[in-house]
Amino acid sequence: QVQLQQSGPRLVKPSQTLSLTCAISGDSVSSESVAWNWIRQSPSRGLEWLARTYYRSKWYNDYAESVKSRITIYPDTSKNQLSLQLNSVTPEDTAVYYCARASGIAATNDYWGRGTLVTVSS
Amino acid sequence: DIVMTQSPLSLPVTPGEPASISCRSSQSLLHTNEYNYLHWYLQKPGQSPQLLIYLNSNRASGVPDRFSGSGSGTDFTLKISRVEAEDVGVYFCMQAIDTPRITFGQGTRLEIK
Numbered sequence: 590q591v592q593l594q595q596s597g598p599r600l601v602k603p604s605q606t607l608s609l610t611c612a613i614s615g616d617s618v619s620s621e622s623v624a625w626n627w628i629r630q631s632p633s634r635g636l637e638w639l640a641r642t643y644y645r646s647k648w649y650n651d652y653a654e655s656v657k658s659r660i661t662i663y664p665d666t667s668k669n670q671l672s673l674q675l676n677s678v679t680p681e682d683t684a685v686y687y688c689a690r691a692s693g694i695a696a697t698n699d700y701w702g703r704g705t706l707v708t709v710s711s
Numbered sequence: 712d713i714v715m716t717q718s719p720l721s722l723p724v725t726p727g728e729p730a731s732i733s734c735r736s737s738q739s740l741l742h743t744n745e746y747n748y749l750h751w752y753l754q755k756p757g758q759s760p761q762l763l764i765y766l767n768s769n770r771a772s773g774v775p776d777r778f779s780g781s782g783s784g785t786d787f788t789l790k791i792s793r794v795e796a797e798d799v800g801v802y803f804c805m806q807a808i809d810t811p812r813i814t815f816g817q818g819t820r821l822e823i824k
Contacts, residue, residue, distance in 0.1 A: 626811070636760070636803060636815035651811040687759055695748045695766055695807040701759035 591615035593688050593702035601682075601709050607675040611688030611702055618664045618671055619644040624691040626698060627662060627673045631684035641691070642671060678709045713738050713806050717816035725824045730791040732819045734804035739784045740767075741808075748808040751780055751789050754818075755800040763802075764789065796823055 597609035611625070618625060624643035630636050640662035641651045652660050659676040675682060685706045689698040714737040724730045740749045747767035752760035762771040764780040767787065777792040791798060801818040 624811070626813075635817055636805075638811065638813045641811040653812070691810075693765065694744070695742075695746065695750070696810045696813070697750055697762060697765045697807070698752075698760075698805075698813075699762050699765075699771070701761070704759050 591690060591700040593690070593700060595686070595688055595702040595705045597705055597707070599705065599707055601678055601707060602711050603679055603709055604677055607673070607678050607682060607686075607707055607709070609673045609686055609688075609705055609707070610670055611672070612668070612670045613690075614669075616690065618642075618669050619666050621645055622692065624696060625662075625664070625671050626689045626691055627671075628687045628689055628698070629684040630687070630704070633681075634684070637684075639675075639686075640673065680709050683707065683709045712812055713740075713809050713814050715804055715806055715814055715816040717802075717804060717819050720817060720819055722819055722821045723824045724791075724794045724821060726796060727793050730794050730798075730821060732789045732802050732804075732821075734782075734787045734789070734816050736785045736787075736806055738808070740787075740806050741784050747783055747787070748806060748810075749780075749782070749787050750805045750807060751778075752803045752805060752815075753798075753800050754803065758800075760803060794821070794823070799823055 592614045594612040627639045642662045661674045685704040688702040690700040716735045751764040754760045768780045804816040
């Protein structure tokens with residue numbers, strides 16, 4: 590059974606960096622048959638895909654255009670986890686952040702973390 | 712980005728009665744492999760979204776057969792044959808034809824009358 594355990598600060602000041610970690614059990618971050626996503630949810634923006642990482646002989650990353658200039662997703666194979674950094678946050682980045690595994694031919698997000706509510710406020 | 716539009720946004724249902732949710736996409740979700748890249752999720756109160764239906768009509772593991780998905784191209788429907796109390800929550804459709812730029816519908820809140 591795949592489990593995704595999220596961790597990270599729940600309060601971030603404006604202009605600072607949001608950092609979250611997703612520890613994976615029951616699968617490998619470097620599995621060549623899945624991908625790993627960060628998705629966020631807010632009342633104003635709904636569910637919004639942010640970033641993806643996956644390994645196919647080498648690492649690939651994709652980012653949403655809306656955050657591309659200030660976001661980084663990176664895997665940590667030694668700890669079997671993936672992380673997210675979002676720089677220069679504003680109150681509009683306040684949301685519940687989820688990590689999720691995508692598998693199958695249509696990259697179905699079949700396992701999700703519990704979500705972390707991150708509030709951007711001074 | 713592909714825009715996903717759901718209706719209705721709120722759906723009060725009497726237990727035992729059927730329910731239906733519509734999802735429309737701004738572009739066709741029909742892949743050249745003949746699968747429609749449309750998934751359905753249910754987010755129960757206080758929980759993460761959970762996969763209900765993948766590739767338009769395939770129930771995820773453990774999903775009761777009262778849930779079914781249909782449609783093709785840009786018009787899709789999720790049906791619940793007989794609503795139960797445990798079905799309350801927000802239902803989302805999601806397109807994966809433009810992976811990784813997946814997008815979701817606004818959500819349909821199902822409540823029990």
